[in-house]
Amino acid sequence: MHILTMDDLTNEQMLELLHAAEQYKSNKQCTFHSAFAANLFFENSTRTKISFEMAERRLGLSMISFDAQTASIQKGETLYDTVKTLEAIGLDVVVIRHMEDRYFDELTGRVKLSIINGGDGTGHHPSQCLLDLLTIYQEFQRFNGLTVTIVGDISHSRVARSNAEALNRLGAYVQFAGPQEWMDSSLDHLGPNVELDQAVKESDVLMMLRVQHERHAFGVSFSKDQYHQQYGLTEERERKMKPSSIIMHPAPVNRGVEIADSLVECDRSRIFKQMENGVYIRMAMLQYVLNQREAIKHEFVN
Amino acid sequence: MHILTMDDLTNEQMLELLHAAEQYKSNKQCTFHSAFAANLFFENSTRTKISFEMAERRLGLSMISFDAQTASIQKGETLYDTVKTLEAIGLDVVVIRHMEDRYFDELTGRVKLSIINGGDGTGHHPSQCLLDLLTIYQEFQRFNGLTVTIVGDISHSRVARSNAEALNRLGAYVQFAGPQEWMDSSLDHLGPNVELDQAVKESDVLMMLRVQHERHAFGVSFSKDQYHQQYGLTEERERKMKPSSIIMHPAPVNRGVEIADSLVECDRSRIFKQMENGVYIRMAMLQYVLNQREAIKHEFVN
Amino acid sequence: MHILTMDDLTNEQMLELLHAAEQYKSNKQCTFHSAFAANLFFENSTRTKISFEMAERRLGLSMISFDAQTASIQKGETLYDTVKTLEAIGLDVVVIRHMEDRYFDELTGRVKLSIINGGDGTGHHPSQCLLDLLTIYQEFQRFNGLTVTIVGDISHSRVARSNAEALNRLGAYVQFAGPQEWMDSSLDHLGPNVELDQAVKESDVLMMLRVQHERHAFGVSFSKDQYHQQYGLTEERERKMKPSSIIMHPAPVNRGVEIADSLVECDRSRIFKQMENGVYIRMAMLQYVLNQREAIKHEFVN
Numbered sequence: 004m005h006i007l008t009m010d011d012l013t014n015e016q017m018l019e020l021l022h023a024a025e026q027y028k029s030n031k032q033c034t035f036h037s038a039f040a041a042n043l044f045f046e047n048s049t050r051t052k053i054s055f056e057m058a059e060r061r062l063g064l065s066m067i068s069f070d071a072q073t074a075s076i077q078k079g080e081t082l083y084d085t086v087k088t089l090e091a092i093g094l095d096v097v098v099i100r101h102m103e104d105r106y107f108d109e110l111t112g113r114v115k116l117s118i119i120n121g122g123d124g125t126g127h128h129p130s131q132c133l134l135d136l137l138t139i140y141q142e143f144q145r146f147n148g149l150t151v152t153i154v155g156d157i158s159h160s161r162v163a164r165s166n167a168e169a170l171n172r173l174g175a176y177v178q179f180a181g182p183q184e185w186m187d188s189s190l191d192h193l194g195p196n197v198e199l200d201q202a203v204k205e206s207d208v209l210m211m212l213r214v215q216h217e218r219h220a221f222g223v224s225f226s227k228d229q230y231h232q233q234y235g236l237t238e239e240r241e242r243k244m245k246p247s248s249i250i251m252h253p254a255p256v257n258r259g260v261e262i263a264d265s266l267v268e269c270d271r272s273r274i275f276k277q278m279e280n281g282v283y284i285r286m287a288m289l290q291y292v293l294n295q296r297e298a299i300k301h302e303f304v305n
Numbered sequence: 306m307h308i309l310t311m312d313d314l315t316n317e318q319m320l321e322l323l324h325a326a327e328q329y330k331s332n333k334q335c336t337f338h339s340a341f342a343a344n345l346f347f348e349n350s351t352r353t354k355i356s357f358e359m360a361e362r363r364l365g366l367s368m369i370s371f372d373a374q375t376a377s378i379q380k381g382e383t384l385y386d387t388v389k390t391l392e393a394i395g396l397d398v399v400v401i402r403h404m405e406d407r408y409f410d411e412l413t414g415r416v417k418l419s420i421i422n423g424g425d426g427t428g429h430h431p432s433q434c435l436l437d438l439l440t441i442y443q444e445f446q447r448f449n450g451l452t453v454t455i456v457g458d459i460s461h462s463r464v465a466r467s468n469a470e471a472l473n474r475l476g477a478y479v480q481f482a483g484p485q486e487w488m489d490s491s492l493d494h495l496g497p498n499v500e501l502d503q504a505v506k507e508s509d510v511l512m513m514l515r516v517q518h519e520r521h522a523f524g525v526s527f528s529k530d531q532y533h534q535q536y537g538l539t540e541e542r543e544r545k546m547k548p549s550s551i552i553m554h555p556a557p558v559n560r561g562v563e564i565a566d567s568l569v570e571c572d573r574s575r576i577f578k579q580m581e582n583g584v585y586i587r588m589a590m591l592q593y594v595l596n597q598r599e600a601i602k603h604e605f606v607n
Numbered sequence: 608m609h610i611l612t613m614d615d616l617t618n619e620q621m622l623e624l625l626h627a628a629e630q631y632k633s634n635k636q637c638t639f640h641s642a643f644a645a646n647l648f649f650e651n652s653t654r655t656k657i658s659f660e661m662a663e664r665r666l667g668l669s670m671i672s673f674d675a676q677t678a679s680i681q682k683g684e685t686l687y688d689t690v691k692t693l694e695a696i697g698l699d700v701v702v703i704r705h706m707e708d709r710y711f712d713e714l715t716g717r718v719k720l721s722i723i724n725g726g727d728g729t730g731h732h733p734s735q736c737l738l739d740l741l742t743i744y745q746e747f748q749r750f751n752g753l754t755v756t757i758v759g760d761i762s763h764s765r766v767a768r769s770n771a772e773a774l775n776r777l778g779a780y781v782q783f784a785g786p787q788e789w790m791d792s793s794l795d796h797l798g799p800n801v802e803l804d805q806a807v808k809e810s811d812v813l814m815m816l817r818v819q820h821e822r823h824a825f826g827v828s829f830s831k832d833q834y835h836q837q838y839g840l841t842e843e844r845e846r847k848m849k850p851s852s853i854i855m856h857p858a859p860v861n862r863g864v865e866i867a868d869s870l871v872e873c874d875r876s877r878i879f880k881q882m883e884n885g886v887y888i889r890m891a892m893l894q895y896v897l898n899q900r901e902a903i904k905h906e907f908v909n
Contacts, residue, residue, distance in 0.1 A: 004899050005722040006892050007711050008731040009769045014776055021741050023891035024884065027665075039661070047375045050390060057341070057394050060367050061329070065664050068370065068672065073651045080859040088654060088858070091882035092661050107309050118307040127310040137323050165311045172316055254390065255382040278393035280326065287325035288308050295306050349677045352692060359643070359696050362669050363631070370672065409611050420609040429612040439625050467613045474618055556692070557684040580695035582628065589627035590610050597608050 038095040038293055041067040043085075044121065045101045050254060051121055051130070054278070055098045058285035067094060083109050090116045096292055099123075117292040125161055130288060131253055132165040134281040136173070138273050139208055141280070142249055146173035152202040154180045155212030155234065155261060158187040162253055163212060167193040178202060181212075181234050182225075199233075203240045211236055211252045211261045227260050236262045241271070249273050340397040340595055343369040345387075346423065347403045352556060353423055353432070356580070357400045360587035369396060385411050392418045398594055401425075419594040421587075427463055432590060433555055434467040436583040438475070440575050441510055443582070444551055448475035454504040456482045457514030457536060457563060460489040464555055465514060469495040480504060483514075483536050484527075501535075505542045513538055513554045513563045529562050538564045543573070551575050642699040642897055645671040647689075648725065649705045654858060655725055655734070658882070659702050662889035671698060687713050694720045700896055703727075721896040729765055734892060735857055736769040738885040740777070742877050743812055745884070746853055750777035756806040758784045759816030759838065759865060762791040766857055767816060771797040782806060785816075785838050786829075803837075807844045815840055815856045815865045831864050840866045845875070853877050 006012070012020070040059045044052050059066055069089075082101070089097060096117040099106065104124030111118075122128040136146075143149055151170055157163045157179050167177045167190055177194035179186060180202050203209065214230065231237065236250060241263070244250075250262070250272045258264040267274060308314070314322070342361045346354050361368055371391075384403070391399060398419040401408065406426030413420075424430040438448075445451060453472055459465045459481050469479045469492060479496035481488060482504050505511065516532065533539065538552060543565070546552075552564070552574045560566040569576060610616070616624070644663045648656050663670055673693075686705070693701060700721040703710065708728030715722070726732040740750075747753055755774055761767045761783050771781045771794060781798035783790060784806050807813065818834065835841065840854060845867070848854075854866070854876045862868040871878060 004896060005711070005715060005724075006733055006896060007715070007722065007724045009733050009736050009773050012733070017737070017740065017773065017777070020737055020888065020891045020895060021744050023894065024737075024741050024887035025745070027887040027890045028884070039664070041657075049372070049375060053343075053369055053371065053391070054394055056369050057396075060341070060369065061395075067657055067660050067664065069657065070653070072375075073653060073676075079861070081862075084859060084862075087879060088882055089657070091879040092658055092886055093665075093883070094661075107307070111307060111309070118309065120307075120309045129308055129311050129314070132311050133319070133322055133326075136319065137326050140323050141327070169311050169319065173319070255386060257381070258383075258386075275389060275393040278390055279395070280330070282394055283326035283329040284322065286329045287322045290325065291322060292306060292308060351674070351677060355645075355671055355673065355693070356696055358671050362643070362671065363697075374677075409609070413609060413611070420611065422609075422611045431610055431613050431616070434613050435621070435624055435628075438621065439628050442625050443629070471613050471621065475621070557688060559683070560685075560688075577691060577695040580692055581697070582632070584696055585628035585631040586624065588631045589624045592627065593624060594608060594610060 037063050037065050038296075039067060039093055040064045040096045040098070040289070041069045041089060041094055042121070043069050043071060043089075043097055043099045043101075045071045045099075046122070048100055048122065050278070051100065051281075054281040055119075055121060055130075055285050057282045058289055061282070062286055062289055064096075064289070067092075081109075082106060083113065086110055086114055086116070086118075090114055095296065096289060117296060119288055119292060122161060125159060127165060128161040129165065130281065130285050131162050132169055133288070134277055134284045135162070135166055135210070135251060135253075136169060137280045137284050138251060138277050139170075139175075139249075141276075142273070143207065146170060146175045149175045149207045150178070150205055151175050151208040151210060152178050152180055152197065152199075152206040153210045153212065154199060154202070154236075156185045156214055157181055157190065157212070158185050159215060160212050163187075164190060164193075166210065178206075182230075200240065200243075203236075204243050204245070207245070207248045209236065209244070209248065209250050211250065213253060213255065214257055214260055227257070231260050231263070235260060236266060238263050238265060241266055241269070244271065251277060254278065339365050339367050340598075341369060341395055342366045342398045342400070342591070343371045343391060343396055344423070345371050345373060345391075345399055345401045345403075347373045347401075348424070350402055350424065352580070353402065353583075356583040357421075357423060357432075357587050359584045360591055363584070364588055364591055366398075366591070369394075383411075384408060385415065388412055388416055388418070388420075392416055397598065398591060419598060421590055421594060424463060427461060429467060430463045431467065432583065432587050433464050434471055435590070436579055436586045437464070437468055437512070437553060437555075438471060439582045439586050440553060440579050441477075441551075443578075444575070445509065448472060448477045451477045451509045452480070452507055453477050453510040453512060454480050454482055454499065454501075454508040455512045455514065456501060456504070456538075458487045458516055459483055459492065459514070460487050461517060462514050465489075466492060466495075468512065480508075484532075502542065502545075505538075506545050506547070509547070509550045511538065511546070511550065511552050513552065515555060515557065516559055516562055529559070533562050533565070537562060538568060540565050540567060543568055543571070546573065553579060556580065641667050641669050642900075643671060643697055644668045644700045644702070644893070645673045645693060645698055646725070647673050647675060647693075647701050647703045647705075649675045649703075650726070652704055652726065654882070655704065655885075658885040659723075659725065659734075659889050661886045662893055665886070666890055666893055668700075668893070671696075685713075686710060687717065690714055690718055690720070690722075694718055699900065700893060721900060723892055723896060726765055729763055731769060732765040733769065734885065734889050735766050736773055737892070738881055738888045739766070739770055739814070739855060739857075740773060741884045741888050742855060742881050743774075743779075743853075745880075746877070747811065750774060750779045753779045753811045754782070754809055755779050755812040755814060756782050756784055756801065756803075756810040757814045757816065758803060758806075758840075760789045760818055761785055761794065761816070762789050763819060764816050767791075768794060768797075770814065782810075786834075804844065804847075807840075808847050808849070811849070811852045813840065813848070813852065813854050815854065817857060817859065818861055818864055831861070835864050835867070839864060840870060842867050842869060845870055845873070848875065855881060858882065 098121045100121035104126045180199040400423045402423035406428045482501040702725045704725035708730045782801045784803040
């Protein structure tokens, strides 16, 4: 009733197990119910991870749990060997979040499973970008001619650059506001730096960024309260917004810093809607790469 | 075959993804197979967590894993914002265990998902209480007229107060035994403090509480062995119990402290049966709140 | 809509919950969809754990997550009480990995659920052994007459002894190579110690073992590079292998130590195939113990 040591098995039982395994190998398709997915989060991000997990479950994918904290990568295994192992074990798609910029460059072209980037270094975070686009699109049914102001720590934000680029490509007018030391001159071609108080009146979308406690000390240049007064969305600023304009934030919000506590769930706020949209857009992304895999398989067969 | 950066997507592909996401949004019900549940355990309790998970799986709920250790709450997010996020992502019910007394007061009336309390501070632990009641009820088919003695660290026990109150309400006669310094005068209206050796002879149910190594040093007042001799269920005491009476303990047991090692699985012991019952009562609790949600939805529709 | 405290429940609601729980108890089979499994890994081994999880999912088992790091066993609970709890909660099979040699001796004969050993101390690791056998069998369709050389840290290897024993039993010719201080005279009856350069030419299978950074300091006797030159599979040695012979390694590989980086995915290497086979053999093992359980149940019924 147990299998504890090789001594518990006769030679016949051993060979029986080998033959049973061969059967499983040749009948792969019978035991597969669905595609297999895993979330490899080498950097903490509960929110993004849970959102991907919900998307995976709603699509009916089978999930393999992966704990980056206890993974063999801690024993010095490369990311490539880890991913290659997951491929060998039978995974179809992995979502990876990793602290290294463009970690995926060592993987593409060398692995057969599909990768969705759940965020790399301070670089790319396409699912966040797409959920922001979805939220704007739901509101206005267009991007063309919209004024979007991105406010806060532009230079350290994973989201600011991708959003600014995507919005430009789709025809929106982008501008940046926030502390001078957090502006990023490499984004100058994507939009001007503007005064927040003026931007508040003109924008269709105010996209507030999170102040990263983990990365900067507030103490250096300003206190939480000073930040809120100078660069945050205060109740006073909110009253100057156009009737139809909306507030966005990637969350988690530092209430009373980027946004007044009372505004987080106000009528203009789309913050929790962004979270809801995150699930739908991640479903779409997963289905998109899985469809491409199917298409490739069919090509090989025909 | 991957989605790595926004640059990998044409404008057409981006819009395609947005439209696919909109489809998922409007067809929610098609991809939902069942209610979605998560277990938020901010305090370790493997036993309770696994029991809830088994209950959730047996009910066929879809589970989203949540690791409190790596959660955004560690970045200073409030419990309210965490729960609100899970609601936005689509969860129907969460089981929460939290070190703070009445943590749920900041949630009730402000969230739409259902909460089952998996234990708060030193306060409430309704699923433990109900499984204890179930175990007694299975044994005697009644509460009325039963004598139940709760033994041990009354003053620090999550379970002692709720059980004493519920048993009183249901007509049982409750009494307390244990070290004087661990008695709790605020429970005087629920039953008297009695001598263990007398109680052992009279009780239908002996409910032994766990000595919390984490909270007290044994060393102060007594050694493990002294505790066992004075306040534990020794083999000698067990021989004085009535033929029909039973032994209960919330587990994990400190063998040889609260109960003699040899008695943990004796005929009178219901300790492992309590664990089994824990799964059934948690299924009943989950189904109860889910039924109420359904009822509410129907009200809105009609 | 919530269940937060016992005070929220009327006596009638309490009794309703007790009756609902009784129903769940008596109708066990209706809510069971499949056997329930859990992986208890008290020692990190992502690779083995993920492989078992994939096997379990492909067999359609229901999984209960178990985090050994936060388990009650940390509060001093014995392994026996932990496993007994899981049995009471309703698990059918558990896979256990534990740092203690023959941890299972305190369990067998005392528990009703089935145990598959996922590795104990420096002792047994039957699923690794069986997947190695499967990989050899797939290649040669026999064991009889094959020469298998096991190379490296023989004395500390979980795998070396079991593999050597099983291969002997199945008719293969086994030999050992590696640093003198890592040879193990208690294995002398299973095969001779040989020179690596000679063995490379004669072997059908070269089974390279992982050098455990965690257990030894390289510094003492040799550097990584020295190890590779003396006891590793260099490109030069690979060229001397017989045309049909294969390379195996339990992984994770220290690239450039046990095996030249360029050889890890060469034509002879079966390293990633071993990982794939791991899933199939674990499916076979799980199905094997579950079938035995069924057989036992039927015996009781008839």
